[in-house]
Amino acid sequence: SLPFVQKKSGVKLAPRLAQYVQDIMPLMKTSGILTSNGGWSVKEFVETKTDFPDFVGTPVVVGEGLATSSTQTGPARKGEKAAKIHGMPASANSVAAIVCAMDAGIGNLEFCNLMEGAHVKPEYLAKSAFHQIPLFEDSDGYCVAESTAILRHIATNYMPSLYPASPKEKAMVDWAMDLMSGSIYDVLAVKIFYPVFAFAA
Numbered sequence: 001s002l003p004f005v006q007k008k009s010g011v012k013l014a015p016r017l018a019q020y021v022q023d024i025m026p027l028m029k030t031s032g033i034l035t036s037n038g039g040w041s042v043k044e045f046v047e048t049k050t051d052f053p054d055f056v057g058t059p060v061v062v063g064e065g066l067a068t069s070s071t072q073t074g075p076a077r078k079g080e081k082a083a084k085i086h087g088m089p090a091s092a093n094s095v096a097a098i099v100c101a102m103d104a105g106i107g108n109l110e111f112c113n114l115m116e117g118a119h120v121k122p123e124y125l126a127k128s129a130f131h132q133i134p135l136f137e138d139s140d141g142y143c144v145a146e147s148t149a150i151l152r153h154i155a156t157n158y159m160p161s162l163y164p165a166s167p168k169e170k171a172m173v174d175w176a177m178d179l180m181s182g183s184i185y186d187v188l189a190v191k192i193f194y195p196v197f198a199f200a201a
Contacts, residue, residue: 002046086111086124088112097151130145134146
């Protein structure tokens with residue numbers, strides 16, 4: 001929401017997102033660290049980049065356009081047997097969620113063909129505006145995306161043996177999953193498998 005960022009990057013927040021930031025900042029007791037922290041807050045650090053040239057062109061507006069349907073809340077559906085994991089078996093991100101759902105006995109693969117643009121069709125975007133796979137959808141229509149979020153959801157609600165009760169052991173599992181979806185995935189998948197599978201075409 002900083003004018004300086006828009007000037008340099010060409011990225012600006014949509015009004016509804018800018019209003020969200022404006023509303024949430026006073027409610028966060030520790031939000032001051034984002035604006036003032038001995039020169040190392042986000043605001044202070046960004047504003048040192050005065051040598052960057054100004055953006056030329058049409059700004060990109062973040063936070064407007066198609067939104068997902070209203071988010072459902074409440075407990076996970078008991079006795080789930082027909083959940084769908086929208087994805088592709090060739091996708092490393094998808095296959096972990098697919099196998100986890102099958103092993104837990106709660107659902108199976110719902111093929112989403114990226115090559116044919118199934119992930120950008122209106123009915124899919126209504127479930128996940130970020131148009132990525134995998135996407136978990138239970139038989140009540142509840143949806144959650146991102147592979148590790150899906151794995152945590154399934155393990156927590158349907159297969160707790162996969163997710164330790166101990167906070168420290170759970171943190172180690174989270175560490176491994178986040179490392180895989182971050183640094184390791186960027187090297188193995190994005191730089192090697194994506195070009196081979198033509199995912200990056």
